[in-house]
Amino acid sequence: MYAYIIRRLWQMIPTILGVIVLVFILFNWVGGDPAYVLAGKISSAEQIANIRKQLGVDQPYYVQLWIFIKQVLTVDFGASWSTNETVSHILATRLGPSLTLLIPWLILSTLISIGLALAVAYVRGSLTDRAVMISCTVGLSISILVYIIVFQYVFAYKLGWFPVQGWGDSFRENLLLYSSLPILILLVVSIAPDLRLFRTFVLDEINQDYVRTGRAKGLSENRIMWLHVLRNASIPIITHVMAQLPGLLIGAFLVERFFSIPGIGREVILAVERSDFPVIKAITVYVAVATMVFNLLADLMYKAVDPRVQLK
């Protein structure tokens, strides 16, 4: 297994290099020259040249690319071009709010989706199953933006159950007060597609011979569903959940913006608006690395839940 992990880690190197080159090309192609914004309202060509020199964007492309590679190797992406705050500090301070929102949501979403998927798969074809599936289809068809606007208006403003927006100083306050409504919205948005997907995984297993054998041996339905079926359905579920993880950090930007949560997603939007390349490239590289690491973790988890899986 160690050989497998080492081999997978080695395989990450060319992927990261690919990401670096892609990000570099994309930014230089569509990113715009930050010097013109940083120079202010009234600026001369000389001042702009001075800024480009200080940022290093006057260097030949191969030099800039090499600097980028060195930054990735040393995990030091320098400072934001617009605020001069170090990128490491930006990420360190924005990660906490994002995780406060995303970890409880991911746990709740996965558990609720799995539970409901097992339940509706068990009563497949029934009125309940059809009603849940239709609800899921309707839920899937509505944009997250609509959920945010409606929920914020109804639950925060009209009913006053939650604050409209904000972020406090303590973890407890943030988790229980400020994250509640955003988590609720994310749950509503994510449960519909997850439930449909997980139900399919469970249905694939329910028709297997081992389920019939279990029933013939007199095992309880709970034991069959929660132990045997779930264990066999868990591999695609793990794949799905792990694949979602890295993207979630950025994907929650809409919720973070509407509820003024100082997380990573909001920071990405801000960095793009400001052409703040150091922040953009750091987050892109970290997300790429996280994707690879979570894929590796998913593979290792396959082995943990199903000993028949061979890691080669």
Add this chain to the structure above:
Amino acid sequence: MDASSFRRHLSFALPAALLALVAVSQPLSAADPGKVIRHAFPAAETGFDPAGAQDLYSAQIEQVIFETLLSYDYLARPAKLVPLTAEALPQVTDDGKTYTLKIRKGIYFTPDPAFNGKKRELVAEDFVYTLKRLIDPKLRSPWAWLVEDKIVGLDELAEAAKKGAKFAYDKKIPGLEAVDRYTLRIRLKQTDFNLPFVLAHEPTSAVAREVIEKYADESGRAMSNPVGTGPFVLKDWVRASKIILEANPGYRGFVWDFKPGSDPEDKRLIAEMKGKKMPQVGRVEISIIEEDQARLLAFEKGEIDIMNMEAPLAPNVLDGDKLKPAFAKRGVKLSRFVDPEITYHYWNMQDPVVGGLTKEKIALRRAMAMAFSVEEEIRIVRNGQAVEAQYPIPPGVVGHDASYRTSVKYDPVAANALLDRFGYKKGADGFRTLPDGKPLVVKYTSRPDTLGRQQDELWAKAFALLGIRMEVQKLRFPDQIKAEKECKIMMRTASWIADYPDADNFMQLLHSKNIHQNNNACATIPEYDKLYEQTIRLPASSPERDKLYHEMAKIIETYAPWRLDISRYRNQIVQPQVLGYKKHPILHSEWQYIDVRTGSGGSGGDAGTGEGH
């Protein structure tokens, strides 16, 4: 001294000493920690170094932490300069080339470890250092233009630093001189009556050299450690999320005693505030709320006290220029005025299709100007929250003429007739060609956002009326500025908001010396240049200068490098408990001038309450 005499002296001295001790231990500030203002910014700040930050929201914070030599009267309109850390307005000599200012004694920076436990008084050398910093190439300050090519000897310091030397802050230069501990003398290369406005602009706020040297980053900026002499201090800061300010306990304060202007609302403000020792507000909590809905709902729910009502939100709150009854009934107040800004459409005067000073090119630009409906833009795009700009100098700016009416009117028939007359013939496809028969295509550049798309549509309509083929070029903001400075944009809609409330800040936009800087039409109009160079030698508000501005406005209408468009309304809404609030057209922050009614009794609403602190 015998024993009884000693005891007698002691009996007087002890109570006096105790009284003095009590007086020293009392905070100078009248601010009440229980009075909290909650404010929303629609965009994130960047940092709080006056020389480093250039965004409006950072400037709002800087303006209450740091102090400039001069400031503006809170109620006077148009904006009127008043001394702030200076004892009086500058003494101007040498035909507007030498400015002398006395700094008020006894102003102190807020305590900071950089001062090693000593009280640090604000002195003339601080302003010498502050003004030098603006031009230090290492800092790449966006505000270098405020002092560049103006102060005797300052550009030479910058030039030496550009060659690799460290910026010589200690080197004496004739243009910036601390004559004594409290006297600052500024010598200019040429007559400039606008310098006082520069000295009221927050990038020239005094910073202490020890603080900058202790906290500066690699670029020489101290964006996270603002230490000033102003009414508030930075208590807590979660970047792009929350900023907490608290009243500076060592701030000297002032008594609210502003005189009313012509606005009837001023009387209410005076009734609420007159005689109070300021600042009254003890804490300001600023939330960064980017989304319009979230900001408005937060205001309606009472989570924030003051917010700016941008045009897209206006229909939710305003009926024309008044608050909707639901808001008015709740006691919400509206502070509304025309911003000191102009939006204008420009054509690149160096462009082979639309540029140049020949008659047929002037006719083409004038025809385009006449085909654009400003009224439609105000009604559809701006939700009625703008007025047509008649004059290149907007309201609230010295030199504005409210009676002036532009000769450029919406008249598509006349516009078509003009094009016909100058040989722009319509082909079988309904589109016009250039007089030499070549295709006529006008490329309009806009940003890839909602406003950009709306402007595209309005111009598409105007070009359809003229039979001119139009192409739209979408450029992101940095690319747009780059192309503009390189004179590569054919036509665009641009805005300019006053850096300082003087006409010069607007009229310099078409001076040929500013091509590749902020003359985005890349215009060289010799008659305009000649008049502009005369205006800069004349004092503000002089009839001679105003007369020249009239002539320059006529030149703009004649040669049509611009089509003046609109000036937007600024609508600030405030909760009923906020007292004394009036948005100032130039000042970014008003927290030091306002009060909050606390509790059911309304302690803050009672004039004179503050005197008791």
